[in-house]
Each structure stands twice: as C-alpha cells, then as structure tokens.
Amino acid sequence: MEQIDHMQYLPDMEILEDSELGAQVVRAMQNYDPQRYTAVDVKRALAADYLTQDDFGALLSPAAEPFLEAMARRAAIETQKHFGNSVLLFTPLYISNYCENHCIYCGFNCKNRIRRAKLDEDGIRREMEAIAKTGMEEVLILTGESRKMSDVRYIGRACEIAHEYFKNVGIEVYPMNTDEYAYLHACGADYVTVFQETYDSDRYAELHLAGHKRIFPYRLNAQERAVRGGMRGVAFAALLGLSDFRKDAFAVGTHAYLIQRNYPHAEISFSCPRLRPIINNDKINPKDVHERQLLQVMCAYRIFMPFAGLTISTRERAGFRDHVIGMCATKISAGVSTGIGSHTEEASEGVGDSQFEISDSRSLDEVIAAIKSRGLQPVLNDYVYI
Amino acid sequence: MNDELMIGGHAFSSRFILGSGKFDLDLIRAAVEHAGAQIVTLALRRVNSFSGNILEHIPSGVTLLPNTSGARNAEEAVKIARLAREAGCGEFIKIEVIHDSKYLLPDNYETAKACEMLAKDGFIPMPYMYPDLYAARDMVNAGAAAIMPLAAPIGSNQGLSTKQFIRILIEEIDLPVIVDAGIGKPSQACEAMEMGAAAIMANTAIATAGNIVEMAKAFRHAIIAGRTAYLAGTGRVLDRASASSPLTGFIQD
Numbered sequence: 001m002e003q004i005d006h007m008q009y010l011p012d013m014e015i016l017e018d019s020e021l022g023a024q025v026v027r028a029m030q031n032y033d034p035q036r037y038t039a040v041d042v043k044r045a046l047a048a049d050y051l052t053q054d055d056f057g058a059l060l061s062p063a064a065e066p067f068l069e070a071m072a073r074r075a076a077i078e079t080q081k082h083f084g085n086s087v088l089l090f091t092p093l094y095i096s097n098y099c100e101n102h103c104i105y106c107g108f109n110c111k112n113r114i115r116r117a118k119l120d121e122d123g124i125r126r127e128m129e130a131i132a133k134t135g136m137e138e139v140l141i142l143t144g145e146s147r148k149m150s151d152v153r154y155i156g157r158a159c160e161i162a163h164e165y166f167k168n169v170g171i172e173v174y175p176m177n178t179d180e181y182a183y184l185h186a187c188g189a190d191y192v193t194v195f196q197e198t199y200d201s202d203r204y205a206e207l208h209l210a211g212h213k214r215i216f217p218y219r220l221n222a223q224e225r226a227v228r229g230g231m232r233g234v235a236f237a238a239l240l241g242l243s244d245f246r247k248d249a250f251a252v253g254t255h256a257y258l259i260q261r262n263y264p265h266a267e268i269s270f271s272c273p274r275l276r277p278i279i280n281n282d283k284i285n286p287k288d289v290h291e292r293q294l295l296q297v298m299c300a301y302r303i304f305m306p307f308a309g310l311t312i313s314t315r316e317r318a319g320f321r322d323h324v325i326g327m328c329a330t331k332i333s334a335g336v337s338t339g340i341g342s343h344t345e346e347a348s349e350g351v352g353d354s355q356f357e358i359s360d361s362r363s364l365d366e367v368i369a370a371i372k373s374r375g376l377q378p379v380l381n382d383y384v385y386i
Numbered sequence: 387m388n389d390e391l392m393i394g395g396h397a398f399s400s401r402f403i404l405g406s407g408k409f410d411l412d413l414i415r416a417a418v419e420h421a422g423a424q425i426v427t428l429a430l431r432r433v434n435s436f437s438g439n440i441l442e443h444i445p446s447g448v449t450l451l452p453n454t455s456g457a458r459n460a461e462e463a464v465k466i467a468r469l470a471r472e473a474g475c476g477e478f479i480k481i482e483v484i485h486d487s488k489y490l491l492p493d494n495y496e497t498a499k500a501c502e503m504l505a506k507d508g509f510i511p512m513p514y515m516y517p518d519l520y521a522a523r524d525m526v527n528a529g530a531a532a533i534m535p536l537a538a539p540i541g542s543n544q545g546l547s548t549k550q551f552i553r554i555l556i557e558e559i560d561l562p563v564i565v566d567a568g569i570g571k572p573s574q575a576c577e578a579m580e581m582g583a584a585a586i587m588a589n590t591a592i593a594t595a596g597n598i599v600e601m602a603k604a605f606r607h608a609i610i611a612g613r614t615a616y617l618a619g620t621g622r623v624l625d626r627a628s629a630s631s632p633l634t635g636f637i638q639d
Contacts, residue, residue, distance in 0.1 A: 082540075084407065084593050264486045265458050307488050384431040384456050386465045 006205040006214045013218045014177040014225065021258050022220040028053070029199050029251035034244075037061035046070055051304050056253050059300035060246045068292060071299040075328040078306035085377045088309075088331040089367065090138035091131055092172070095119045095158055097340050097352045099144030101211030103197070105242065105275065107355045108144045110211065117340040117352025118149055124158050128165040130343040134335055134364045137380040138168035140193065144355075145174035145213055152180045156187040163188030167381040170235075174212060175222035181229025190385060192226035193235035193271065194219065198243040199251035207242060223259055233267030234259065235311070240297065241275040241289045249297045253304050260305070269309030269331070270301045291320055295328075302328040314338075314358040318370070321360055326376045334367035336360070389617065391585055393562060394478070394510035394531035396449070400424040401579070402609050403451065403564065404602075405589025406440060407432065413598050414443045421602035427451040427480055427587065430470040441474075451512065453480040460499035467504055479504055480534065481513040489539045494521035498528055505529025514566055517551035522559050532561050534587065537578065538568025545574035549581070556582040572601075572608030579612025 009015055016022075037057065042064045045055035058064060059071060096118035099108040107114065119127060131139065139162050143150040155173055162169040170191035171184060181192065198204050201216045208214045223234040236256045238248035256268045274289040289297075294316075301310055312321050312329040314336040325332055337343060340352025362370070371378040390397040404423040406414055418426055426444050430452050433440055444450065452470035457463035460483060467479045481504065483496040497513045498521060504511045510531045515521055517535035525533060535552050538544035545568065546552070556563045562584030569575050575586045586609050595601035 080594050081590065084590055086407075260488060264488065265484075267487050305488075307490070379432070382429070382431055384466060384469065386456070386462050 003205075003209060004214060006208065006216050007201065008215070009218055010212065010215060012177075013212075013215060016221050016224060019221065019224060021224055021255075021262060022217055024258055025220070025251055025255045026199060026201065028254045029247050032057050032247055032250045034061040034246040034250075037063045039063055039066070042067050046074055046303075053254060053257065056300060056304040057250055059303060060249050060253075060297065062246075064296060064300070065292070068296055068299070071296065071303065072327055075299040075302040076326065078302055079326060079328055079330065082306050083330050085326070085375065086330070086379045086382070087325045087371050087376050088138070088379050088382060089136065089334055089364065089371075090140055090168070090170070090311075090331065091136050091333055091335045091364070092140040092142050092314075092338070093127060093131060093162075093343070094142045094338055094340050094352075094355070095124055095127075096143040096146070096150040096154075097355065098146040098149035099211070100146045100148065101213040102209040103211075103213060104207055104209065105239070107353070114353035115351065119341060121157060121161065123341060123344075124161050127341060127343045128162055131335065132165040135380065136335060136364055137166055138170070138383075139166045140170040140172055140191075140333075141189070142172045143174070145211065147174065147212065152176060152183060156184055159184055159187035159189045163385070167385070168383045169385075175219050176225070178225045178229045181226045181231055185230045188385060190232040190383070191235065191267075191269075192223065192231050192233075193237070194222040194226075195237040195239055195271065195273065196220060196252070196255070197239045198248050199238060199255075200243045200247065203243040220255075223255070224263075227259065227263045227266045231266075233269060233309075235269040235271055235309075237271035237273055239273050239275060240294065245274075245289050245293065245297065249300065253301060256305060256308060267309070268305060268307075269311060270298075270305075271311045271313065272298050272301075273313050273315055291316075295324065298324060298328045314360050315356065316359055318360045318362060322370050322374065325371060326374060332367060332371075334362060334364040389613070391562060393512070396510075398424045398449070398585075401585040401613055402606060403427060403566075403585055403587040404592070405587060406444070407455075407589055407593075413593075414440070415445055416599050417592055417602045418445055418448060420599045420606065421592070422606045423448070425449045425451050425478075427453055427589075428475075429453050429455045430466050430473065430475070431456045433470070433473055433475065449478060450475045451478045451480050452476075453482045453514070454500070455482045455484070457481075457483050457500070458485050459483060459493075460496045460503060463496070463500035464503050464507070467500075467509055468507075471509075477508060477510050478531075479509045479511055481511055491539065492516055492536070494518055494524075497521070498524040501525045501530050502528035512564070517548045517555055519551075519554055519558060522555050526559060526561055530561060532564050532584070533559055534564045534566040536567040537565050537574070540567045540590075544568055545570055546578055549577075552578070552583070553581055572604040575605055576608040576612035576615075579609055580615045582616050583612075585609075 041058040045058040169189045171189045172193040311331040338354040368378045403425045406428045452475040454463040454466040483493045485493045501511045512532045514534045538547040564585040565578040565583045566587040592601045
C-alpha cells in the first residue's frame with residue numbers, strides 16, 4: 001500500500017497559519033545533543049533556582065544518571081512547595097476501541113485482530129455509573145482514533161453524560177480542529193491529552209503507517225488548538241522507547257514550555273508512558289527505558305516546570321507508582337481497566353479488548369489507602385467547571 | 387486591651403487566617419485549634435467534592451473564607467463566588483483571579499473588576515492581589531473589605547520579598563492589609579506584623595511542616611509577638627553607627 005506524506009495536512013485538517021510553535025519544538029529537539037553535557041552542567045542545573053531549557057537538557061542527559069538521587073530530592077522539594085501533600089486521583093474510561101490508524105506498536109491498531117467494540121449511550125452511562133459509585137470524581141474519556149466510529153458528536157455526548165457523574169472530565173481522543181475542541185468544551189470537557197508518541201518526524205513516519213494519525217504536524221499542534229478552543233489544560237507525552245527517549249523527553253518539555261509561554265493561563269501537565277508488551281510489539285525493538293531512566297525523565301520534568309501536573313501511568317507497577325507520588329508525580333489513576341465495557345460486564349475483560357496490559361490494577365480504595373500510608377492526601381477533585 | 391481585627395463589620399480577635407488547600411483533612415481541625423485561627427480559607431473547587439467534604443473537618447464557630455481559585459477572569463470569579471454562597475459558605479469571599487499557570491500571580495485588573503461586581507452582589511470581598519498602590523485603591527473604591535497583597539509567589543517560600551510595597555499599602559490604605567502567600571516561616575509572619583500588617587494568611591508553611599500542630603502554634607505566637615511589637619512601637623533603628631569623630635570637628639568659631 002502506498003503511504004501518504006506524513007508531513008502533508010489532509011483536506012479537513014486545520015492549519016495554524018499564525019503559529020510557529022510546533023516547528024520551534026522540532027528545531028529545539030534537533031539541536032539537543034544529550035551527549036554533550038557533563039557532570040558540571042548537571043550540577044549547575046541542580047543548583048539553579050529557575051532552570052533554563054539548557055539546564056533541562058542537562059538533567060535529561062546520560063551525565064545526569066549518577067545524580068538521580070539528587071534529582072529526586074530536588075524534585076520532592078519542588079513538588080511539596082507547589083502541591084503540598086495533595087495527590088489527585090482519576091480513572092480512564094475507554095468507550096470505543098475502533099481505530100483507523102496503523103501504529104505498529106499499538107494494541108488497538110487497525111491491522112490487529114482484536115475484539116472491537118463501542119459503547120452506546122446506555123453503555124457509557126452504565127460504565128460511568130459503576131465508576132462513580134466507587135467514589136471517583138474525575139474521568140478521562142478515551143477512544144481509539146476513528147472519526148467514523150467515534151465522531152465528535154459521539155464523544156461530545158459521552159462528555160455530557162460524564163458531566164452528570166463526575167466533577168472533572170478530560171479527553172484523550174484523536175486530535176481535532178479548534179472548533180471541535182470548543183464544542184467538546186461546551187459539552188463539559190476541560191482537559192485534553194494528546195501523546196505525540198515521538199517528536200522525531202522520520203521515526204514517526206516509520207511507526208505510523210496509515211490513518212489520520214500519520215500526519216505528524218497535525219498531531220503536534222493539537223494542544224495549541226485545544227487551548228485556543230477554550231480548554232483549561234493540556235497534557236503532553238512521548239511514548240518513551242519508540243525513539244531516543246532523551247530527545248523525545250526534551251521535546252515534550254520544550255513543547256509544554258512554549259505552550260505555557262504563549263498561553264500563560266493554560267494548565268500544563270505531563271504523562272510518562274513507556275512501551276509495554278502488547279500484540280506485535282516483539283517486531284520492534286524498544287530502546288531501553290528502565291525504571292531508572294523513567295524516573296530521571298519524570299524528575300527532570302518536575303524540576304524544569306515545578307508548577308506542572310505529572311501523571312503516573314498504570315503501565316507501571318504499584319511499588320514504583322507509590323514511590324513517585326509526592327516526589328514528582330501529582331496524579332495517579334486507580335480502578336483502571338482498559339477494555340471496553342469492563343467496568344460493568346460480568347467478564348472483567350468486557351466486550352472489547354484492551355490497548356495494553358496494566359501493571360497496577362488496584363481499586364480506588366486501595367490506592368487511597370496507599371496514598372495515605374505515605375503521609376499524603378488523596379484529592380478526588382480540585383476543579384470546578386465554569 | 388481590645389485589639390480586634392475588623393473585616394466587613396465583623397470582629398475577630400485572632401489575626402491568623404489559615405489556608406486549608408494543602409492539608410490532610412484529618413489534620414485541619416488540630417491545625418485550626420492550635421493556630422488559634424478564627425478564619426479558614428478554602429477553595430470552592432475543593433469543597434465541591436462528593437466525598438471527604440472539607441466543611442465537616444472545620445470546627446464550628448470558625449468563619450469560612452471561600453476563595454475563587456480556578457477563576458481566570460472577573461466573570462468566572464463571580465460565578466464561583468455564587469456557587470460558594472449556594473454551598474453555604476457565607477458572604478465572605480477571597481477573590482483570586484489568576485491567568486498565569488507558572489507563577490500563579492493574581493491579575494489585579496480583573497480582580498478589581500470582580501471586587502466591584504461581588505460587592506454589589508452583597509458579598510464581603512477580600513481581594514488577593516499583587517501589591518500595587520493604584521490597584522489597591524481601585525479595590526478599596528470597588529468595595530473591598532480588606533486588601534490581601536502577596537509576600538512572594540505562592541510556594542516560593544521567599545518570605546516578604548515584596549516588603550517595601552506592602553509597607554506602602556499599609557501606610558496608604560485604610561482597610562486591613564492582610565499579607566497572603568509566600569510566608570514560609572513564623573519569623574517572616576512576625577516581621578510583617580511588626581510592620582503593621584493587620585493579619586497573616588498561611589497554608590503551605592504549616593501544612594508541609596514536620597510537625598503540623600507545633601508549627602501552627604509557632605505561627606500563632608509569632609503573629610501575636612509581631613502585633614504586640616507593632617502596637618508597642620518598635621525602637622529606633624539607625625542605618626549606620628554614629629561617627630565618634632565628626633567630620634566637622636575642626637571648626638573652632
């Protein structure tokens with residue numbers, strides 16, 4: 001099959017003619033050389049009250065690895081200063097796993113023969129009711145990326161229903177145009193998460209073979225469109241391990257930095273996913289991102305942007321998650337099930353298959369107990385929709 | 387001696403306003419009691435939770451001061467204030483309008499607008515603001531019941547980094563000037579009170595202390611000490627030693 005040009009916008013995709021932001025992020029990443037930093041640079045970065053982008057680069061470099069303990073200590077101080085003892089809780093809800101993209105590392109990709117499913121309105125309501133009963137007050141609505149099977153109206157309806165059951169509604173769906181984000185905001189959503197996966201456009205093209213997602217710059221500018229559409233906050237991430245994770249993490253931080261700089265009111269947060277085993281994943285060779293490197297990235301985000309939120313993924317084991325809250329992470333998921341309809345269907349895997357395997361399947365109550373046992377305060381809601 | 391803090395026609399004997407945002411709910415009661423606080427601030431967005439209602443953890447008899455955190459402009463602040471009133475939080479409202487996610491500095495212009503709208507709506511507005519004299523005067527004219535300048539950016543633990551500007555507000559504004567945000571230690575609270583601040587608002591410094599109860603007590607004592615010193619009138623302080631050999635000593639007639 002002939003592949004489309006991954007740098008060329010498709011006809012319905014909005015182009016932000018007046019913004020250079022995406023291009024600036026890519027240029028900054030291309031100029032970033034993790035190998036050029038030394039221990040002296042890392043020490044200087046750790047001693048600085050306010051970090052420059054270059055300091056951030058030093059903290060992400062191999063030279064910073066021996067300083068992980070010092071980074072963790074600095075990160076813990078910053079987290080304490082800006083967030084106190086609070087730890088926010090949320091749960092993701094997958095409402096559809098139909099996908100038109102061919103991303104070779106993903107369990108949902110259109111070539112994978114998994115059980116596809118999409119919840120109808122009643123199904124969405126049942127799932128949300130079941131989650132709300134556990135006491136959860138924040139939900140993140142996710143879909144596979146199919147405009148056909150889960151169009152903007154469908155997602156909007158899910159947001160409206162979510163607004164009845166939850167205080168805080170976020171979405172992690174395919175990138176869309178500014179007016180579509182504005183519509184979803186009016187439906188009750190206020191936070192948008194888009195994972196760029198990798199900021200290296202060549203590697204991106206190798207991994208994303210087909211579908212809307214193949215268009216690199218359209219995805220790259222999603223957060224800016226979301227903020228312009230009136231969303232209160234946006235989250236950034238690279239799927240660490242797809243490419244050089246240090247360069248990708250540098251791009252994530254730079255992207256967040258530039259959005260904050262240009263839209264100072266926007267609430268910024270980071271996610272830190274790394275590759276987990278899924279169908280077909282053995283065909284690619286993930287670059288090694290062990291817990292040590294993952295923690296380095298998380299601490300670097302925290303020290304560079306101490307005011308930003310940081311979510312710890314359910315892909316990580318409970319022991320890791322419990323230790324990073326209060327140190328660098330400010331938000332943790334609980335009661336997670338990534339199948340479709342899996343919160344209410346008798347079979348716990350639901351009617352549609354999962355995107356990836358999770359490592360921490362603890363319930364909300366269990367996670368709350370773990371947070372309290374670390375002397376921290378679980379917070380179910382810190383937001384009001386206006 | 388009767389030394390009451392008057393805000394919007396209400397009298398308070400304590401000059402310590404405790405923030406609740408960063409507390410473990412189980413510890414709020416103890417902190418309030420040991421700090422001797424009669425006013426506790428709370429964010430509506432936190433009250434607005436289905437479970438773990440913060441209101442149940444605040445001792446009765448304490449005046450609630452809900453804040454409008456989350457508001458990015460005057461209109462949003464008014465909406466949040468009305469929600470707080472519906473939630474049973476009373477007429478006091480601390481106006482917080484923030485349009486910057488990095489330093490969380492208050493937007494004085496929108497805050498003054500919100501002040502006017504809320505005062506007309508029957509609230510007792512207490513604006514959190516950047517210590518600027520003109521903005522403070524606008525807020526007074528708009529119906530503020532107190533002025534709450536920041537000592538330093540939230541979470542910075544820098545103490546009284548805006549000291550000279552707060553001093554000007556204390557001198558020029560007839561309403562209570564309550565120092566808010568950035569106070570990291572009891573000594574800094576004491577310093578602000580010595581200067582004539584009407585009260586101190588703190589949260590992080592106590593919520594994240596090693597021993598919350600002891601730190602609450604320390605703040606209580608520091609604020610009383612500072613207030614007492616202010617009322618007593620601090621002694622003369624000279625910028626430099628007086629010279630023992632005057633430059634003009636050679637003059638003979």
